[in-house]
């Protein structure tokens with residue numbers, strides 16, 4: 816949450832001229848309400864179930880850049896499917912950066928359940944070892960979106976040169 820998956824993913828899709836899909840927006844469309852309302856009305860378990868199904872459908876579709884929600888990669892089945900059909904990229908941010916980028920934003924229900932900084936610290940501890948299984952890791956720091964996008968593109972360019980050699 817706050818790493819920039821949605822913003823940077825959209826930018827990258829424009830750069831590479833491929834479709835961009837945000838899994839959270841797809842879930843909201845299917846449910847007819849926003850993520851916060853899905854959590855409130857149906858509960859987190861129902862959201863996770865919808866998230867798993869929506870991501871599976873997207874991965875079975877046309878090639879695209881997909882921004883998942885921060886919890887999606889924690890699902891073993893989703894992780895396996897991403898590994899089989901796609902290339903995963905972890906936008907890795909320090910806790911401080913995540914706090915700065917999420918402060919004052921109310922649309923992430925998990926951060927409204929207590930002290931957001933504490934919740935984010937716990938999630939970083941739980942999730943980062945699993946996120947480390949991603950194919951590619953790119954750091955995102957306290958910097959402009961353009962700087963992060965440029966770092967991702969440079970990393971991908973370097974990797975494609977490595978594969979070409």
Ligand SMILES: Nc1ncnc2c1ncn2[C@@H]1O[C@H](COP(=O)(O)OP(=O)(O)O)[C@@H](O)[C@H]1O
Pocket residue numbers: 816817818819820821822823882916955956957958959960961963
């Ligand atoms: N370098 C950066 N990369 C990505 N987002 C940034 C950056 N700097 C500031 N931001 C802000 O941080 C927030 C990231 O949110 P978002 O893209 O929704 O992240 P996620 O989808 O990972 O939760 C946005 O409000 C964006 O404007």
Ligand SMILES: O=C(O)C1=C[C@@H](OP(=O)(O)O)[C@@H](O)[C@H](O)C1
Pocket residue numbers: 816817820821839850883884885886887922923924925
């Ligand atoms: O980390 C999480 O568990 C979540 C992250 C959110 O997406 P972003 O990571 O795009 O904010 C959204 O899917 C939901 O609020 C749960």
Ligand SMILES: [Mg+2]
Pocket residue numbers: 820821822839882883884
């Ligand atoms: Mg997002």
